Amino acid sequence: MSDRSVDHVVVVAGAVYDRGRLLAARRSAPAELAGRWELPGGKLEPGESAEEALVRELREELGVETEPGERIPGEWPLKPGYVLQVWTARLLSGEPRALQDHDELRWLARYELDSVDWLDQDRPAVAEAGLRLPAVPADGVRG
Numbered sequence: 001m002s003d004r005s006v007d008h009v010v011v012v013a014g015a016v017y018d019r020g021r022l023l024a025a026r027r028s029a030p031a032e033l034a035g036r037w038e039l040p041g042g043k044l045e046p047g048e049s050a051e052e053a054l055v056r057e058l059r060e061e062l063g064v065e066t067e068p069g070e071r072i073p074g075e076w077p078l079k080p081g082y083v084l085q086v087w088t089a090r091l092l093s094g095e096p097r098a099l100q101d102h103d104e105l106r107w108l109a110r111y112e113l114d115s116v117d118w119l120d121q122d123r124p125a126v127a128e129a130g131l132r133l134p135a136v137p138a139d140g141v142r143g
């Protein structure tokens with residue numbers, strides 16, 4: 001039982017990148033998480049691979065098609081019995097919209113990552129995801 005995913009619920013989240021920015025989503029529920037920012041995603045369902053769960057969750061929550069990339073090394077504890085795993089993801093089609101679980105979305109450049117109130121448990125994962133961003137976004141626009 002050394003594999004934590006055997007006895008933990010795995011929450012798969014996407015580090016969705018586009019033009020040198022990372023997508024952040026503000027939770028609308030449950031009450032104790034509402035208003036805090038996270039990487040969009042959700043729980044792995046039985047029989048699903050992490051990549052399949054990620055694609056499904058991003059479609060349901062944001063209305064976009066994505067292609068999973070690499071897993072960001074690490075696994076972060078959430079509430080008891082839950083762990084967070086993060087995959088990079090590339091937008092294939094659609095513009096993300098806050099359809100489910102979120103009420104606002106923002107694209108953040110590396111220098112903007114601290115501008116939103118991330119869930120405490122997400123901060124180490126976001127820091128790792130941020131390392132994959134360029135210092136200046138692709139279109140060069142700052143501030």
Ligand SMILES: Nc1nc2c([nH]c(=O)n2[C@H]2C[C@H](O)[C@@H](COP(=O)(O)OP(=O)(O)OP(=O)(O)O)O2)c(=O)[nH]1
Binds near residue numbers: 033082
């Ligand atoms: N998606 C996501 N959930 C997170 C993050 N950080 C964090 O603590 N959580 C928590 C919130 C929820 O308690 C749980 C994931 O549940 P969820 O509500 O997003 O997943 P889901 O869509 O599969 O859930 P459900 O509505 O089908 O029950 O993990 C994160 O970065 N992304």
